[in-house]
Structures are given as structure tokens and as C-alpha cells.
Amino acid sequence: MMSEQQPEYVWAYPEEKPKRGRVWLIVGLAAAAVAIAVVVFWLFLRPGAPLADPASTQTPTAGASPSGSPSASAAPTETPDPPVASPEPSMTPITTPPAPSDPSVDAFRGQVEGWLDDALTGLDIVSESSGQDATSVIDTLRADAGRLAELTPPSSIESDWQDALGMYSERLNGLRSAASSGDDISVDASRGALRSLREIVGL
Structure with missing residues (x-):
């Protein structure tokens, strides 16, 4: 009796897709990150860069009136210096000559x-x-x-x-x-x- 022919298994590897597109994607992302870091450094961290005004970043208080009137925390009103009194002219004392002595x-x-x-x-x-x-x-x-x-x-x-x-x-x-x-x-x-x-x- 003829023995059944066993099927022959052959390992088939899928064709490798070229990885060139993935490499360019990584390189592009890295370049973009470097560019963003340079821009941030140039705007905020370089010597002499203007610092953000903390007053401009303050959020309005919850109790602020809707009419937009200046709050009590606005710039204080400058109090004018009191006028300096001019020195009064000094009066030269008038000395009267002594009374003549009574002669003998x-x-x-x-x-x-x-x-x-x-x-x-x-x-x-x-x-x-x-x-x-x-x-x-x-x-x-x-x-x-x-x-x-x-x-x-x-x-x-x-x-x-x-x-x-x-x-x-x-x-x-x-x-x-x-x-x-x-x-x-x-x-x-x-x-x-x-x-x-x-x-x-x-x-």
C-alpha cells in the first residue's frame, strides 16, 4: 500500500518593506524639536531678553466691578511734597547806645x-x-x-x-x-x- 505523501512545509518570510520613509519621519520630527527649542531659547532665555510683565499676566479679581472702574490696587496717587517755607529775613537787632553817665x-x-x-x-x-x-x-x-x-x-x-x-x-x-x-x-x-x-x- 502506498504511503500518503506528507505535505512539505516551507517557511516563507514576508518581503521586508523599505524603512526609508520611517527614517525621514524621525529626522523631520527631531529637526522640528530642535527648531522649537532654539526659538524658545531665543525669545525667553537669551541674555537681555525682555521679561514678561507680571502685571500683565495678573488675572482680574473675582470681586471686580463690571463697570471697569480702577481698583484700589491701581498705581497710588502721588502726594505732593509740602511747600518749603522760605526762611524769614533775619532782623538785625537795633542796639541803643547806653545812657550817658551822670558826671560830677x-x-x-x-x-x-x-x-x-x-x-x-x-x-x-x-x-x-x-x-x-x-x-x-x-x-x-x-x-x-x-x-x-x-x-x-x-x-x-x-x-x-x-x-x-x-x-x-x-x-x-x-x-x-x-x-x-x-x-x-x-x-x-x-x-x-x-x-x-x-x-x-x-x-
């Missing part, structure tokens, strides 16, 4: 003695003169009387001194008028007023 009678007598002695001599010259010669001497005596009035007498004799000096000046003015008009000259009244001045200071 002896010291005052030493001040006036020379003029009072010259007055005696001047009246003697006027009694013996006339016209222009007499008026020039009288003008000298009147000038000396003005200098006596500028002195400060002691308070103890001030009132008497001022009265006597005023009388003496009036007598000299009358004597000057008489001499300039050509009238007779009498020095008796002037000598009497001068004598009162000398007695007040003890001469």
Missing part, C-alpha cells in the same frame, strides 16, 4: 571852665569895641554858648544850668542886634547871665 559837678566844671573864662574876656573886648569888631567877637561868644548847650550837666544842677544858659544866649543875641545896628552897646545884662552860669558850677 567837679568834672563838669572842668569841661566848661575854659569857655566861661573866654566869655569874660570876650565881653570886656565887646565893651571897648563897636561895629564889625564887636559883632565878630559876639559871634564867637554865641558859638561857644552853643557848645556849652551840647554838654550834659550833672542831674543835680541840670535845671538851673539850662535856665541860666538860655538866658545868657538871649542876652548875646540882643547884644549882637545892637552891635549890628550901630546902637550903643551895653554888656551888663550879658555879664549878669554869665555870672549866674559860673556860680552854678562853682566858679
